[in-house]
Amino acid sequence: MSDAAAADALPEETDAVRTALIEWYERDHRAFPWRETDDPYAILVCEVMSQQTQLDRVVDAWEAFLDRWPTVDSLADADRADVVGFWSDQRLGYNNRARYLHEAARQVVSAYDGSFPDSPAELEELMGVGPYTANAVASFAFDAGDAVVDTNVKRVLYRAFDVPDDDEAFEATAGRLMPDGRSRVWNNAIMELGGVACEKTPRCDEADCPWREWCHAYRTGDFTAPDVPTQPEFEGSRRQMRGRVVRALGEHGPLDIDTLGHRVRVDYAPDGDRGRAWLRDLLSDLADDGLVDVDDGDDEGRVRLRR
Known part of the structure; x- marks a missing residue:
């Protein structure tokens, strides 16, 4: 058009x-608290949290996150496992977003000396920041968006x-x-x-x-609306199981494969369809995303959150 x-x-x-x-x-x-600030860091945290999450549910998590890591420097200095663990505890979904947010904070500190860029194009260079999020931060923090x-x-x-x-x-x-x-x-x-x-x-x-x-x-009187893609069911999904892995490791520390499996699924059976092969495939994805390490020094292996 x-x-x-x-x-x-x-x-x-x-x-x-x-x-x-x-x-x-x-x-x-x-009255959402992020509407009362023009701090690009606080706004970025809100935008990342609110992806696929209703705003009313984000408020408490956003405030708790900023209480723990109030500045971009404090987040950049944090252990990634702590950030991912917080994300999982708050049930914000898609734990790799926590990893991306942590990496974006490190980029701001290392590449921009702790000061956020103010244009959508530059903001989009940050890890995990797509066009929509970049534009939202530029708009709400700098009044410079599309x-x-x-x-x-x-x-x-x-x-x-x-x-x-x-x-x-x-x-x-x-x-x-x-x-x-x-x-x-x-x-x-x-x-x-x-x-x-x-x-x-x-x-x-x-x-x-x-x-x-x-x-x-x-x-x-015609109130039809554009088609909206249906979100996949969360219960029993791979996304839910990834979150359970991260949460279990955050709560209990390193675990061997089978102990972890039983904490993730009540129907876990080492040699079954939802057993070691299934769990290792899930762990492979999490390792590729930089969230866990798997030590295969023994027969069963041992899993820990990556720091």
């Missing part, structure tokens, strides 16, 4: 649309302005709509709109949606 086509998708009163959303957000919005386009924003644009279910169309329309130099308030506001008013089940009137007078869905 071209910039001109994006402009055609928007109402003629674009300035009024922008003003209405910002004023709605500034009157009242959910328009954020996440699932909530796509749903808002699709319903409000009848934007096609196409990533290029969403990017172009979001970029055209965001006021210059106001990425911090704008991206917070449009994500808030998707989070409290234009949810899967819309709450247009209850949430006093500021875009009702321009909204295609509100006018037509």
